[in-house]
Amino acid sequence: MFLTYLRRELLNRRRQTIIVSLGLAIGIALVTTVSAVSNGVKDSQSQVLHSLYGVGTDISITQQAAPGDGPPRFAFGNGDAQQSGSGVRTLNRSNLRTERGATTFDDATVAKVKAVTGVAGVATALKLTNTSFSGTLPDFMQRRFENRGDGNVNGGDQNIGGIQNGQNSPAMGSIATASTVVSPTTSTTFVPTGGADGKGGTEFSITSFSVLGISGSKADVGPMSSVTLTSGRLLTSADAGKYNVVLDSTYATTEKLKVSSKVTIGSKDFTVVGLVSPTSGASETGSNTYIPIDVARTLANVDSGVTNIYVKATNGDAVKSTSSAIAAVLPDATISTSADLASAVSGSLSTASDLLSSFGKWLSVIVLVVAFAMAMLFTMGGVSRRTREFGTLKALGWKSNKIVRQVMAESVVQGVIGGLIGSIIGFGAVAIVNAVAPTLQATSGGFGGFGGGGGGGRFGGGNFTPPDMPGGAVNPLRAARIGANTFDVVLNSSITPKTLMMAIGLAVLGGILAGAAGGMRAARLRPAESLRSVA
Amino acid sequence: MEYTTLYKLVGVNKVFKQGSKEVHALRNVDLTISFGEHISVQGPTGGGKSTLLQILGALDVPSTGNVEFSGRDMEKMSSRELTEMRAEKIGFIFQNYNLIPTMTAQENVEVALAATNVAASQRRERAAAVLAKVGLADRAHHLPSELSGGQQQRVAIARAMVKEPAVLLADEPTGNLDEETRDEIMELLETQASENNLTLIVVTHDSAVAARAKRHLNIKDGVVREV
Structure with missing residues (x-):
């Protein structure tokens, strides 16, 4: 019933x-x-974290930022420009340095971390940013002379693509920045009015990409634990001292690079030996490029040490206590557990x-x-x-x-x-x-501005006198993202x-x-x- | 002497509270009803007919006074025992038939046995047999909405009969039926009652229905009189 x-x-x-x-x-x-x-x-989120810090990384240690570390500066001396016959000077400079604010840990500190109870494995890396300046400037001497003449000269020798005309004609210019944003090269186009009085007539590009100095072998912790080799090979201990580089495959694609291509890092030509992609579903790995840590140190003028220490805890449940133990050993360092890291990820x-x-x-x-x-x-x-x-x-x-x-x-x-x-x-x-x-986009570990805020970039130094560019020539938002790691993750x-x-x-x-x-x-x-x- | 008393009511009072007002539905009712009697209960609306039926049917208890059913003092029975008594001894027939609208005629009859310990297979057999007795064998698998008023009341009678009760309590059983059907239903009730030696108590407004009974009660203002 x-x-x-x-x-x-x-x-x-x-x-x-x-x-x-x-x-x-x-x-x-x-x-x-x-x-x-x-x-x-x-x-x-965990994909992004894995890409950034490695699958096996429970705790990430960085040194607190040192104050007074300025934006990258390009110092050009007298002989740095190449003068072409048509009234322009070409300047190229590639600069490799640690990320803004990052300071290094020495080997003794790494050893201390290794000794902490609950630490199962440690990997280290030197995180660097390579910034390249490439552009042309008017040859003021020649310009002055020519203006006295017919007053209208065509600038010819363009290695980037801008055309620079006489004082009343607009010239093209671009500032290209590259970070690990999906399309690493973004351009802000502005049209300065060139002229012999030093107001513009200049075009240049600034590109930047992230460089991670790593020690040879693949570890079960750290940035290399979450990558898969897609072509070529990974760096080994035999690469120490050699100008060999492994690229993030997404970065390689956007930059049209492949194995055996040449990449300029810190004014040195590197040979691409391998391409890696993230093990997880994230679109990019933690860095655009990976080079041997000793080469990185030499080029970045860092005597020794590392910027990042990746720690794997013996026991997943003990992450918190291990992190406290490390904090006791390294009172000044920034110690983040995976949970902290998750909260550091911003973006959509x-x-x-x-x-x-x-x-x-x-x-x-x-x-x-x-x-x-x-x-x-x-x-x-x-x-x-x-x-x-x-x-x-x-x-x-x-x-x-x-x-x-x-x-x-x-x-x-x-x-x-x-x-x-x-x-x-x-x-x-x-x-x-x-x-x-x-x-969804995740931005992690962004640093402050690059070249200043809203006032437009001013790159001082040497005999390069910046043209009086209109404010905001460098998109400050874009600039600020340089150095940050941005990932696109398809939500599944x-x-x-x-x-x-x-x-x-x-x-x-x-x-x-x-x-x-x-x-x-x-x-x-x-x-x-x-x-x-x-x- | 053979024990023949089914109901024995002594000094039964029933008082309802309606707001602040007290309504005296039954006043000092003394009543003895024997097995196999056919009784009609008449009286004006609100006079206490329904209340009497509910007390006889163990659906309600008196405010004061004593009711004995088959020699058992109902006041001393637990609500569980009263429920069992309803399940086994009392058959109800309502003016609106009160069939469960979602169930077929057969299932509606089985519902009455679902309250007892009768096994499922036996329930089906007995329900089918009783439905055949009331002339609805061919309608067993129809829903109430597919049956006429007279047919629905036949199902209700079958439902009351299937448990083989001691008493049939009918509240205006023909109130919604035309005269022809009314007589058929009353005949059915009377045959069923006499064949099974049942006490039949019919509350009605209809004097033609009342006239068919052998004993006549009238309730007015809660007072029961023999007519």
Whole structure:
């Protein structure tokens, strides 16, 4: 009778069943989707972290920034420019230095970290930025002479592509910066008015990319633990002292480089020996280029030491205590655990994460509460409408708990149906989200401005007198991102069995709550009173 | 002497509170009903007919006074025992039939046995047999909405009969039926009652229905009189 009655009620009161089930389904669908997408975002975050710090890295140590370290400067001496015959000087300079603010740890410090209890492995790296200046300047001497003549000279020898004319004609110029942004080369175009009075007539590019000095072999911790070789080979200890470089494959693609290409780093020509891509789903590895650490030190004028220490803890649960132990040994260093690192990641990825963890969570909770409340109200309403039915059953000798059980079962089945429909909707929604495949951007470890803020870049030094460029010639936002690592991660969400179980569980809970609400009302009905509603 | 008393009511009062007002539904009712009696209960609306039926049907308890059913003091019975008593001994028939709208005729009859310990297979057999007795064998798998009023009341009678009760309590059983159907239903009730030696208590406004009974009660302002 129990099952017959249950089946009859669910099938023959289809509207009630559908409304309660759908109400729960919508709540469950939302919870499932939010939870799946939020898992996806979490995965993306860990992908980014893995790319940045290595899969096995539990703790990352950097030295606190030293004050007074200025932006990169290019010092050009008298003989640095190459003069061409058509009235321009060409200047090229590639500069390799540690990232702004970074100072190094010496070997003794690394040894100290190794000695800390709970440290299973240590990897080190020297993080550098290579900045290249390449451009042409007007030859002021020649210009002056020519202006006295016919006053209009065409600048010819352009190695970058800008055309520079006489004093009234516009000249093209570009500042190109490269960071690890998806398209590492972005250009801000401005049109200075060139002239012999020193106002412009100049075009140059500044490119910058990240360089990581690493010690040879591949470790289970550190930046090289999260890369896969796509072509060529990795650096080995045999590369020490050699101008060999391994490139991030995305960077190599955008720069049109391949194995055996030449790359200028710190004014030296390096040979590309290999290309690497991230092991995880992130689009880029932690650095654009990887070179032997001793070469890096020499070129960057760093005597010894490393900027980054990557630590693998013996026990994943002991990360926090190990990090405290390291902090005791290195009181001045910045020690970040993977959890801290996650919070350091900014950009749309972290926005999405914040959005999901706050708005998404609350939205789910609210919708779920509404769905539960609706299910309860509809069930109670259903019980009220069935007062006569339940009164009759009581008159026929049905015990109250038999009726309550019946109401409860109806609600639970509605909950299960709602959970299943909700999960299906959730799967659909997640499939749509994945089909759209939103690309989230994560920025991590950005340093301050490069070449100053809104006032436009001023590159002082040597005999290079900067032209009086219009303010904002260097997009300060772009510039500020140089040195930061920006990753694009395609969001890929999936509903895990755990999420599914949780969804169905919630739906059943909703059903139980609704059934309890309805059942309590049904139980409270006194048989005589329920019969009185007959009239 | 053979024990023949089914109900024995002594000094039964029933008072309802309606807001601040007290409504005296039954006043000092003394009543003895024997096995196999056919009784009609008449009286104006609100006079206490339904209240009396509910007390006889163990759906409600008196405010004061004593009710004995088959020699058992109902006051001393737990609500569980009262429920069991309803399940096994009392058959209800309602003016609106009160069938469960989502269930077929057959299932509606089985519902009455679901409150007892009768096994599922037996429930089906017994329900089918009783439905055949009330002339609805061919309608067993129809929903109430597919049946006429008379047919629905037949199902309700089958539901009341299937447990083989001691008493049938009918509250305006023909109130919603036309005269022809009314007579058919009353005949069915009477045959069923006499064949099974059941006490039949019919509350009605209809004097034609009341006239068919052998004993007539009238309730007015909570006072029961023999007519």
